[in-house]
Amino acid sequence: MELKSIKDAFDRVANKQKLSYTKTNEIVQMVSQEIDKALSILKDSSSPYPTPLDHRSILAGVKKTFAENSPVNQLEAAEKELNVALTKYPKVLEKQLNTDIAKAYRNNVEFDTHIVNQIIANFFYRQGMFDIGDCFVAETGESECSTRKSFLEMHQILEAMKRRDLAPALNWAISNSEKLKQARSDLEMKLHSLHFLEIAQDQNSQEAIIYARKHFERFLESFPETQKLVCSLLWNRNLEKSPYSEFLSPALWNNAARELTRQYCNLLGESSESPLSITVTAGTQTLPVLLKYMNVMANKKLDWQSMEQLPVAVELSEEFQFHSVFVCPVSKEQSSDENPPMMMSCGHVLCKQTINKMSKNGSKSSFKCPYCPTDVDISRCRQLHF
Incomplete structure (x- = not known):
């Protein structure tokens, strides 16, 4: 997703709108001033009874001014430029934003509807939207969310703090003093x-x-x-x-x-941020990368449904990194339970499968570390636990 292209197109529309507004305001002011000027001349005529000829000459002068400035044509030109920009903007959105995300998700995953409903209800209660949460629980036929009462107490404390009333917050902190320590x-x-x-x-x-x-x-x-x-x-x-x-x-x-x-x-026992919010936000960063990958690899006929991990690296922001992850510097593969990180005697770390390959599946008792001149003894390699 090229956000820069979308932003540039939006900025063009915004600039055209500002120019159109400014031009329209100038033209309206000009027309208003000419009319006020003509009315002032008619009212301030030295003759108490101006002749029809005077009226005609004044009106002719106003008409001539309007004909020379052509305010209607200027308005139409300004509006035309704005309309052109507005017409192009949806095309940019349609080109850059792929609304069909079917390629980027698996259709063979079974969701536990109860858990999903509880997560959504939990989100409403966490945000303090208790009426919406209660309505959602009632319409889905779910049992009451277990965290409702606790989040209600939390929001009552926070609302009191907004009123500069610290008593509820202090009472809660004192009663949980040891846990806070x-x-x-x-x-x-x-x-x-x-x-x-x-x-x-x-x-x-x-x-x-x-x-x-x-x-x-x-x-x-x-x-x-x-x-x-x-x-x-x-x-x-x-x-x-x-x-x-x-x-x-x-x-x-x-x-x-x-x-x-x-x-x-x-x-x-809850995270400080809503799991639903984190999932959606992380998904918005991941989805464009997956869509682009699937479009590029559409003719490769890869079995996306059976892959154990993402087929392409996705860089998420630090706030979405909850667990330590090790990627083997040689194979570039992420460690797993079957392929854990192993520290060699020299202190460098490789994945187990890489060590097995370098030792030719254990047929060699030692091999040279790819990052230093040390001869690595396989028996001294130790698994690391993050």
Whole structure:
């Protein structure tokens, strides 16, 4: 998919639209000014009773101006250029966007409808769209999604944070304090910091100090941060012009909300991002590559349905890399359970099948490493586990 071609075509349409608008506005302004000018001359005539000849001469002058400028023709020309660009744009889309994706998916895969429905319902609840999720569950005849109640609690906490009400978030963080420590999350400290700043901004420094003494002592690993928070009280009435103005940034609240969402999902046994969103987004990156490959290889009669792995390399963004992957530098094949990565005595790593080929299926006890002058002893090769 050539996104650049689509973007260029879109930009041409957008530019033509702007030019057409500007030209149309100029012409309308010109016509309006000429009419206003003629009306002004008629009203300001020195004679209280202008003769018909005066009227005709004024109107003739306006008509002559319009004939010379030809506003209608100018409007038609501007619209014509825009229409040409608009007509070409769908053709570019049709050429670049292949709507037939049948070649890029397998038709011999059996889907578990129940699991798919649960994933979709889970997506709605995760996004806070509970009415839509309930409607979907009811229409599909599925049992209630097990995560609904938990995501409802999470969104109630997040909604309270939007109202600058930290009580629900703090209660949840305190009740899950040990689990958050095991996950090495500083969420509880972030929430206490925000609450401290809320108290301080109400011009109640003494109450803020009492709160800090009560809650900050447990976070010794965050001492530099708590020290800055307490020192900010010295600038309490002018914090925005102080060295601690960062504490007024809305980013602190946004970061705390994201961390709460991540840790809540983590303790729930869910990923921080919706599996459905990740699948669809990753698919949009993969699909164009597969479609192009299948079109090129259409005459090769390859059995796409029986392949164990993708026939072509697909580069996904880092956010879609959840597991370590090793590709043999010699065979260029991805490791698998049957063909695991093996570390040789010299420290270099090859896949097991590559080592077998280089040792001629074990008939040779040693072979030379392809990346260094070391003689590799087969018996000393060890399998790696990522």
